[in-house]
Every structure is written in structure tokens, then in C-alpha cells.
Amino acid sequence: xxxxxxxxxxxxxxxxxxxxxxxxxxxxxxxxxxxxxxxxxxxxxxxxxxxxxxxxxxxxxxxxxxxxxxxxxxxxxxxxxxxxxxxxxxxxxxxxxxxxxxxxxxxxxxxxxxxxxxxxxxxxxxxxxxxxxxxxxxxxxxxxxxxxxxxxxxxxxxxxxxxxxxxxxxxxxxxxxxxxxxxxxxxxxxxxxxxxxxxx
Numbered sequence: 288x289x290x291x292x293x294x295x296x297x298x299x300x301x302x303x304x305x306x307x308x309x310x311x312x313x314x315x316x317x318x319x320x321x322x323x324x325x326x327x328x329x330x331x332x333x334x335x336x337x338x339x340x341x342x343x344x345x346x347x348x349x350x351x352x353x354x355x356x357x358x359x360x361x362x363x364x365x366x367x368x369x370x371x372x373x374x375x376x377x378x379x380x381x382x383x384x385x386x387x388x389x390x391x392x393x394x395x396x397x398x399x400x401x402x403x404x405x406x407x408x409x410x411x412x413x414x415x416x417x418x419x420x421x422x423x424x425x426x427x428x429x430x431x432x433x434x435x436x437x438x439x440x441x442x443x444x445x446x447x448x449x450x451x452x453x454x455x456x457x458x459x460x461x462x463x464x465x466x467x468x469x470x471x472x473x474x475x476x477x478x479x480x481x482x483x484x485x486x487x
Contacts, residue, residue, distance in 0.1 A: 336363075337479045351483040353399075353466030355442040358431050359411070359421065363479040364440030366392040366420035368470050373457030374398050377405045383459060384410060388419030392440070392478070394470045396463035397426025401444060403451040404429035408437070415439045421478060425465045440478055 341348055369391045371380045380395050393414070397405050406422060408430035414422055421440030427447040428434065434441055460472045466483070470476065474486040 337477055337481045337484050340477055341484060347487055348484045349468040349487055351466035351468045351485065353425070353444070355423070355444060355483065357440075357442055357480060358428060358434050358446075359439045359441030360435055360437050361421065361440040364392065364421035365475065365477040366390045368392055368394055368472055368474050368476050368485075369459070370394045370396065370461060370463050370470055370472055371457055371459050372396045372461060372463050373405070375400055375403045375405075375451050376454050376456045377410065377451040378453040378455040379457040379459060380405060381410050381413065381453075382455075384414040384419060384422070385417060388414065388417050390418065390420045392421045392423060392476050393419060394463060394476065395422065395424045395426065396465060396470075397424060399425055399444060399465065401427045401447055403427065403449045404447050405451055406434075406441065406443070407450070408433035411437050411439060411441055423476070423478065423483065425463075442478060442483065 341350060367390070369383065371383060371393065373379055373395065374397060380393065383393060395405055404427045405424050406428040411422065411430075411434045415437050419439065421442070424441070424443035426443065427445050428441065428443045429446055429448050429450070431446050462472070463470050468483075468485045470485055476486070477484045
């Protein structure tokens with residue numbers, strides 16, 4: 288049986304996921320949450336909604352007010368944040384997604400521009416191959432039908448078939464802010480069909 292020392296619904300979720308890895312008896316320790324979420328973040332939609340998470344831990348979270356659309360084959364995903372800030376140029380984010388993601392979520396601040404797509408099917412597939420949990424794009428994507436078949440979470444404002452430039456301009460792993468929330472590298476983000484929650 289599982290031994291849980293708290294009632295936090297998110298902690299219970301983490302325990303459930305740890306149980307899937309073969310743990311028979313587990314005494315909950317807060318430091319084990321990150322390990323559980325890193326391994327099982329893409330299964331968030333199977334167990335807990337962002338609404339339930341906010342009800343339980345709202346004072347610790349920010350809810351992103353900007354309205355994103357879901358494009359990936361996974362709707363519910365979570366993980367530690369990595370960031371890229373770039374404007375109509377996707378070379379830097381492609382480079383990052385070509386490195387080991389280890390369950391992280393790449394938050395791309397494209398300034399809300401819908402003029403060109405920052406992510407297409409090849410870049411999304413690259414993220415899958417390197418173990419990223421998901422990508423949040425404050426901007427546009429393309430190849431949406433193909434991205435919808437991939438086992439990864441992808442949120443974006445919209446689509447545009449026009450491709451971005453590839454000069455490598457932009458910066459990575461900085462705090463980016465949009466939709467009333469700041470995304471700090473290393474903090475956690477949770478996503479599903481209802482929206483995006485960010486650790487304060």
C-alpha cells in the first residue's frame with residue numbers, strides 16, 4: 288500500500304505515478320515530487336486537471352490569461368521550464384530542442400507575433416526525440432496536422448504557413464513574461480485543455 292503524509296491532490300498524483308514505476312510502499316517526501324513529475328509530466332491529463340491543481344495550490348501558482356490553442360498529440364503536460372526569447376527566428380529554439388530535454392517544457396516568447404511560424408513538424412519531432420515534455424509558443428506554429436500526431440504537448444496562439452528566419456538571434460534561459468505570468472527557468476509549468484499554470 289502507499290503511505291502518504293499529506294492531502295495535497297498534486298502529491299497524491301505524484302504518488303500514483305511513482306507507483307507505476309514499481310514502487311510498492313512509499314512514504315511521501317516533498318523532494319520526490321520533482322522526480323515523479325520529471326518522469327511522468329506528459330501524463331498529467333490522465334490524473335489531475337489544472338483546475339483541480341489550482342483549487343488545491345492556487346496561492347502558489349499563476350494562471351496565464353492569454354488564450355492558447357492545443358496542437359500537439361498530448362494535451363496535458365508539465366515540467367521544469369526552459370525559455371527562449373526570439374522574434375520571427377527559430378534557429379535558437381531548434382538548437383535547444385536538439386539537446387536532452389529530460390522532461391522539460393520549452394517556453395518560447397515570440398512576442399505574440401503571428402507573422403511567421405516558430406515551430407513546425409520537424410522541430411516538434413526533434414523535441415520528441417530528445418525527451419521534451421512540451422513546447423509553449425507565444426506566437427505561431429505550422430504543420431499543425433502533423434504536429435497533432437506527435438506524442439508531445441504543443442500550445443501556441445495560432446498558425447501560419449510562413450517560415451521564420453534562421454539567423455540564430457534571440458536569448459535563452461531568461462525570465463519571459465506574457466499573459467500575466469512570468470516563466471522562470473527551473474520553475475514548473477502545468478498545461479492542459481483549460482490553460483497554463485506557472486509556479487510563482
